[in-house]
Structure formats: structure tokens, C-alpha cells
Amino acid sequence: MVAFVGDGINDSVALSYADIGFSVKGGADIAKETAGVILLNDNLLNIPKAFEISKQTIRLIKESYWIVGGFNVIAYALAAVGLVSPVITTMISNGSAVVACVNGMKPMIKMKLASKKKHQPDSVSKQLVGKLTISAGDDVAQKQVGSGTHYQRDETAHEDNIGLH
Numbered sequence: 001m002v003a004f005v006g007d008g009i010n011d012s013v014a015l016s017y018a019d020i021g022f023s024v025k026g027g028a029d030i031a032k033e034t035a036g037v038i039l040l041n042d043n044l045l046n047i048p049k050a051f052e053i054s055k056q057t058i059r060l061i062k063e064s065y066w067i068v069g070g071f072n073v074i075a076y077a078l079a080a081v082g083l084v085s086p087v088i089t090t091m092i093s094n095g096s097a098v099v100a101c102v103n104g105m106k107p108m109i110k111m112k113l114a115s116k117k118k119h120q121p122d123s124v125s126k127q128l129v130g131k132l133t134i135s136a137g138d139d140v141a142q143k144q145v146g147s148g149t150h151y152q153r154d155e156t157a158h159e160d161n162i163g164l165h
Contacts, residue, residue, distance in 0.1 A: 005044065007031055022047060056107065064100040071096030 004011070004018035008031020015021035016034040023035035024042055032038055037050055075092035078084045084092075 003047075005047065006035075008034070022050070060104060060106065064103050067100045067103060068096045071099070 001020070002018045003020040003022065004014050005022040005024075006012070006015050007024055007026070008015065008028030012028065012030045012034050015023065015031055020037065021031075021035035022037045022039060023031040024039050026042065027035075027038075039046055039050075072093050075084070075089045075096075079086060079089040
């Protein structure tokens, strides 16, 4: 799998041929057309978050298919042997669609509940991306190693989280 990040000035062809193309908000219009994902800010740390969101979306779609399919198979099987009427079968089928819609709203519900929690001070910003915690702020020292950033374990993070400093 090839992912490519570009602004479209001289790399729109590479964006179009990559499996996943990322364009930045201020990029050229052709980059926005050819890229599969447009980052709404210039923070490249949102790329892992985009991958996590896509995995969650696919998982949610599969859950909804199983919910609808499972209810309908049971309802039609019961109707086929005469245990339930066609009206009850229709109600079960429509009810499964409602349950799948509510299941699809889980991310919005989680986001709403998370926004009600106490916010951290402005000087520290921590973002949880799957099992990865990305920390930045006034009290976090960033170490440069050559041209890259040094990654180290954050001892204050939860057991399975890794802090990027």
C-alpha cells in the first residue's frame, strides 16, 4: 500500500497513482480532486487519525450489515415455517434498519460524551489515536535527531499508550 501526501503543485500525478492520496487544505485544486483524503489543517499528525477513523468506519459498516442481515435471516426463517406472520416479519426487518441507524450514530454519541469531559489546559495538547497518544505543548520537550523527531516512551501515559515527544 502506498500513501502519498502532497500539495498538488508538482505531485498531482503521484497523488492520483497512490493507493491513498492526502492533500492539504491550502493545496492546489487538482490535488484536492485527485487525493482521496483532504486534511483540513496543515498538521500532518492527523494522518494516523485518518487511518484510525477509516478503520472504525469499516468496522461500523460491517457491524451494521451483520445487524440487518442477522435480524432478517431470523425473521424470514420464522416466517417461512409459519411461526410469525408477514406483518411481524416486516416489523422485524424495519426494526433492524432502525437498530443499524442507531449503531451508525455511535461515533457521534461518543464524541458528544467526550466533549462534556473536563478539557486540559491550553498549554498541553494530547490526542489519542488508537493506542497512540500524541502529546504537544509548553511542558513537552521535543528532541530533534538529525532531520527527524525522536520518539520515546511516555511514562505518564496509560499502559498501552505511546507518547510522541
